[in-house]
Amino acid sequence: MSVPDQREPTTSAPVPALEVRGLVKHYPGVKALDGVDLVVHQHEVLGLAGENGAGKSTLLKALVGLVTPDAGEIYVRGEAVKLRSVVDAADHGIGMVFQEQSLVPNLTAAENILLGGEGPAVRRGVYRWDVMRRLAQEQLDKIGSKIDPLARTDTLSFADRQMVEIAKVLRIEQRSQHPPVIILDEPTSVLESKEIDTLFAQIRRLREFASVVFVSHRLDEVLDVCDRVSVLRGGQSVGEVATAGAVPRELHRMMIGSTGSDDHYHENAAASVEAEQPRLSVRGLSGKSFRDIDLDVAAGEIVAIVGVHGSGREDVCRALFGIEPTSAGEIRMDGKKVSLPNTRAACAAGIGYVPAERKNEGMVGPMSVAENMTLTKQKARCAGPFVAPRKQAGLVDRWIERLSIRTPGRDTPIQRLSGGNQQKVVLARWLIGDDIRLLLLDHPTRGLDIGARSEVYRLMRELATSGVATVLLADSLEEAIGMADRILVMNDGRVVTEVACPNGDKPTPLDLVKEMV
Amino acid sequence: MTVTTGVAASRRIIRRGAAFRDAGPPVALVVIFAVFAALSPQFRSIDNVQNIVDAAAVLAVVTCGITFVLMMGSIDLSSAGVMGASALTVSLLVANNRNDNDFGLVGILAAIVLGCAFGCLSGLALVLLKVPSFMATLGVSAIGLGVATLLFAGVQPNISDTMLKSWAIERFLGLSYLTWIAAACILVGWLVQRYTRLGRYAFAIGGAEEVLTLSGVKVKPYKVAVFTLAGAFYGLAGVMVTSQLGAGLVQAGNGYDFSAITAAVVGGTLLTGGRGGVLHSAVGVVLVMVLTNGLVQVGVSPYWQGGVEGLIVVAAVAAAVIPQRRRNQVVK
Amino acid sequence: MSTPVAMQPVAEPATGKSGPRAAHRLTGFMPLIALVALVVALTIADPDFLTQRSLTAVARTAAPLIVLAAGATLIVLCGGIDLSIAALASLSTVLLALWLPDLGGLATPAVIAVAAAIGAVQGVAHVLLRIPSFIVTLGGMSILSAVALVVSGAGTVRVVDDTPVKWLELYVGGYVPMSAAMALLVVALIAAILKATPLQSWVSATGYAESAARLAGTPVDLVKIGAFCVSGACAGFAAVMLVSRQFSGGPTMADNLLLPAVAAIVVGGTAITGGHGSLWRSLAGAFVVTLLRVGLPIVGVPSAYEQILYGVIIVVAVALTLDWSKVSIIK
């Protein structure tokens, strides 16, 4: 259903809200954008799809003046513009919610929402808190968020913060007299379904008077909320799809340039679980936000923990990795009691952890892909106490290839990679030693495209088959159901129930939701 | 799928933590005060309490200035030089024994403006030359001392301006005018911090500078403005020292750089930025002054005084951070 | 399920590659360029300055500063700061002077060991008590100064027989002061150990992103304690150099080397926020700072202008040497 390139806007149609022609952007060693064309019509929701590293974020950043393109033109309502800064873009009515969260943690939600455009809330440099509160409340009301506008942002949950981001970008409405263009770069990757519903309602409302560009790796979402999807591949526009009647598989085919499967479950590949001694056995574990956790994970088993925000599942994971202190309980690995006072101890016990907040906790931005990958397992890259450069290079290259990590080279700083590729590097970190016994995965597929996602799923399977025990905090209930052999449901710091999840007899999401709330 | 109670509950926990962590320094202050009061009757005399508060005046003003810089996550070591330059400037502009100037208040303002200029210089070096503030302000401090030495020219300027001299001598409600000036500075500082864009943005820059840029805020002018504001406080502090000593000394700011940082940190302002504030710092200043005074009052040997003070400061900070200790906390 | 597009690393355009590389190499040499520029400027101001004897004297003078800065560089790379190095070096001079009569040649290793232990204690306090290194070492500075004052009886401790430390005052091949050669050795040794072992990546990871490093299983705490320990040992060794040069130990002898040492690190282009930098940069930085300290007055710059020039030059030098591509935010 791809339509041919539309270089010339047809004269009869109304002027597009935004048009991009031949945009090019080079980074050292990477051509992030290679002549991209894009049209955003007025009153439409345009989806942008593409693999990790396809250039979506770069393109969008160019639209808000954060990236200066090397070549190409941007037209706003038919008029060629040069966007030099976020302010420039905002003045043209273009605003963006970023892929990585961008709120100031120690300011109030209200200040974040109005940041850089306080308007009447700040007069002559002096704050009027009552006005600020009111203006922010208006934005929050739009998206139905119940948070206190004067709460400090770092006291809010991750999802609430995402709502604050959206409320913030909706301020564009007030700023420009023209219909705004609002860009949402993966806003849903950290939201839960109810919040996503709220967001989509907002997007539909926005369409009445604005244009929206929406990016998500969840293709069903894209097809759900968008009118039209534009697909990027390797920095080039490869076509468009009208969403009416389209299916994810088709979109995926365009994204990767060949036929593939959107089947990201591997239900049938589950390893048979040996029932002798559990690999991980937790009894009565209690900490600040969880109590009396019992948990067994056998070698080769994948156990998912599901629960709403504040259920304490993240902290359980972190306790198992020696980050969160515990007040009671015992942890056994392969029957041997272990104490996990710090991450070193956890690593030594053969435990690995992939944190959800990749940017701050997962990677060391300025360091190379190779160094990020080999930070943990020294034996794999060293000869005696010394780093063996050849060995390290070979090892790293092997894993770059194995996980199809898209990087100019192993010496590229990891911060230059796209989000999905960064995640693959972080995951590889635990695998390279071939000695991992228990893997704790906190939202391991957050921000990954379907290709990468399938690969992570395949990897998890492979690891399970080879005997690694896995605890998974999944990105969605579907993911949990698809991957897990067993699912624990947590609520308010306790395990409320355990649901078996064998092949062929999977529970439905609804079964789980019932237990969660 | 979100259960709001869960969110609210966890938020409450964090809020309580925040209140608890703010309580650390004041509690430490009360404890230390109580210990000295128990050990020494002179310490708890009204006279001595007045004396402590008076002695805190200059440090309080310097700390007020540095707090804004620390809130941004930067550091400022320029106070020693700026105060020296300001001290000589003011002592040569008000009635003095070196020349016939008698500009009074205008001279004082000129010294404060000079402080602003030096602060501005630090800020510009930071944002234009991209020199880390540690080094930029160290350089500016050296420049300030050089300027002060030039102005000194071998002969000590003594001031005879009655108004400036009266600041250190005259009292209102038992406290010297200098102390009231310091109190006014704290009040102004607090208002700036809470109610002005400059103050809130300084706070925000310490929290997440890159986010401000993404939100279209030009942070550079604010950074320069914060350093300039800090410079104004140092300039005033130089004037205050001159009033106290009755003379313009090149060394007027000796040691204030590190003492002010110590006081701010003891009060709960983070060196990494984004937390604390003028009131926190004021508590820190009083704590440090109580310590210095108390150790003399209880008669700790002069040989050991510095050491004991260092030990107590470390202990106080350690005690204050206990409630907020987390395993994966970043402490630089 | 790898995709053909993703499999292939993007072809690298030739131009896009050589440009940044060359630029990168240039920023790596910036500290050296700044150093040469300074020598040239001083020589222009006073042609007599550029003599072999004069340069030999600079090298000898710079030695203790190089060693102090080298140790503290490790801590800065980890994202911290050590304000106690100078006070610790002062205390070490006192200890060395006190112990030389009894311990003779053993006094040197003994002092270095004690200094290393004191450094480690501060590291442990920093890590366990979660107090910023700035405060721990500021407190450490006052405590160590007080100890030095008391131990020395508030005075200079003369070294009557300085044979055990005299070797540091020799000249290798007639031109290179032994102390400078030793300083170079210290830098080379630490740099080599870092490079050859995982320590380099642990130190950088700790400096750039401590929590990510910890979650990757990096022994962040041990790395930091180790850095403090090495910094302490370096302070001890610098003290040995000072004693060999001063024939005595004194409770405030090295105190004024603190800010020059930090300046040397920053002027070398090491990021004060941690992660990026190297000991070699600090070596160049130490020479720049030494030249400014001794060169300006010797070529006849009057005292007041000397301070002004020092301030200006040091700021400009940092502006030149810091590689901004490695440090996203400059605080």
Next chain:
Amino acid sequence: ACSEAPAGENDPAGAGACKPADVKLVGQVRNESNPYEASWLAGGDAFAKTVGLTQQRLTYGGDSTKQQEQISQLLAGDTKCLVMNVLPNGDSDTAPIVKGADKAGAYLVTQWNKPADLKPADYKTWISHITYNGVESGKQIGDALAKSIGGSGGIIALQGVLDTAAAKDRFAGLQASLKENSGVQLLDQQTANFSRAEALTVTKTLLTKHGDKVKGIWAANDDMALGALEALQQAGKAGKVAVVGIDAVPDAVAAVQSGSMTATVSSDGTWQGGIGLAIGFCVATGKLQVKDIAADNRAFFAEQFLITKDNAASFAQPKTDPADFDCANVFKRVAGPLK
């Protein structure tokens, strides 16, 4: 391959071989930002002018290592006719300066600080060490203080930088004075590091601690005495407590003259700045032979003058008498040998 001296080291100069015009005069003090040391450098300039030369001023900001660094850099230059008048930062700084100068053959006069067992007589070009009897001055002002408070009452003492000989000797002098004036009681002693600002705070604290018992303040130098005066004024006790100091800086002399201070002691900084260069110049140009200098003149206490209200007027203006620097007169102010 190791040698004791760097290649190209100068041979010690043959004494007295220099033409007056070839002599290079260097004066080195801590800084130019206090009146005492400023007057020292001014004295050096004044002397240099009398012989048609200029003095190179070096300051090291009270930083021992910086002083050493400057000296070794200086000695790495042309040292044939180099004359140095140096104020070592502390006792420990003297030995390396002396040894360096001796090796390079530069003429050296040091003042104030030196360890007791380091003696100019053991060196060829270290011509002389000049200092003042700190025990004596400390006692003199102690006695003056005792007298002005009527022989009985409490006093407090402000010490100098604790690890300097000047601070220790002067305090020893105070203790000697206290022994003789049994009515005077030392209530408290603290260091204010020779600093005016520190003296202000310490004095204020001690005044609240001891209240009206404080009848006098003994300060180890004038800067601290002036700080104490300010503290008294702020405490409303100006004129009610006697203050003594040492150094005779202009402000202190004025204070003595006006009666707000009781006494100070002059070492005559201007003379100190000139005399060191003068002695070195005389030897360098051969007008004086080191071997001819009396042993007692190689390390001596110079005359110091107790200044009280009676004689303050004559010290009000610092003055240099060119005749003091005549090669025949350079040892005229020797008050006694240093033991």
